[in-house]
Amino acid sequence: MGDPSKKPRMEDDGLVFPPNPYLKKQEKDVLYHLGLATDKDDLPALFGDVKFVCMGGSPTRMKRFAEFIGKRLGLVQKNGSGPKDLCSTDRYSMYKVGSVLSVSHGMGMPSISILLHELIKLMHHAACTDVIFTRMGTCGGLGLAPGTVVITDSAVNEMFQPVYQMIVLGKQVNRPTKLSREVAEEIRAAYEPGAKYDVVIGNTMCTSDFYEGQARIDGAICDHTLEDKIEYLKAAYDAGVRNIEMEGTCLAAMCHKSGIKGAVVCVTLLDRLLGDQVNMTPEEHDEWEQRPQELMAKFISKRLKL
C-alpha cells in the first residue's frame, strides 16, 4: 500500500489509512478510551457499515441525536430500548444507528484529539469506506442573531490562520485545517428556507479556552480591557470569522491529514460583539442545540436517498 505516512488513501478506494507506518507493525490495537480492541472485538462486523461519524460535546446531546436520527431513518429499535452506549469506558459515549455513529467528544482540543485518533483507527480497522466526520456543536457568534447555524468554511486559530498547532517531541507542529467545501455546501443545501433560523457559511475561530482565550472579560482572570476585546473580535470579524468554539481546527487538521472529509456545524448561543455571558432560557438552549442535529439529519437522509 505504499508509505501510508506520506499519502492519505481516501481518494483511492474510500478506505481510511491513518498516516502512521507503525500501525501496520502492531499485532493488535487497543483503542483505550473507547474500550475496544482489535483482538477482542470484531470491528468490521460491528462498525464496517459506518458512513457518518457525528460528534458533539456532551454525552446527553449525542444520545439524543442517536434517538433522533434513529427515528428519522426509520431505525427505531423494536423492543423500545434506547440506543446502547458502545464505549465501555466513561470517557466518551458512542451510539450506532444504522450507518451513523453518534459520539461525544468532551470539551476542547485535547479531548477531541484523543477521540479522533481512536475513531480514525476504528474506521481503518473496521474497513469503513467513504466516511464523513462532522462536529455538531454550540459556539459564540460574531454579528449573528443567537440561534443562527454556522457551517465552517475555514477553521482558523486565535491568530486567524487556518492552522492547528500542537507540540510534538518538544517542537511546534503546524497542520493545515482543511474541511470539505463540498460537504459544507451539501449540508447548507439541506436547509429548508422558512425554518425559524438562518444558516450561514463562515470562518470558525477555534481557541484553547472559553474565557480569556475567547477574549471574554467575565472569567476569573482578565488582564485585557473591554476595548481590547472589542478590537480583537472586530479584527476576527474582518478576517471572515463568524463563530468561535474550541474543537474545529483539531477536527479539520486531523481529518485532512487522514484523508477524511470533515465538516463543522455549530449553533450560536450569543453574539460575542454584544456580550460574554451565556444566559438564554433552558427552552431556547434545548431548541437551538437541536438545529445542527436537524440539519445533519436532513443531510444524512438526502445522502442515503431516504
Ligand code: URA
Ligand atoms: N462555546 C464556545 O466555545 N464559546 C461560546 O461563546 C459559546 C459556546
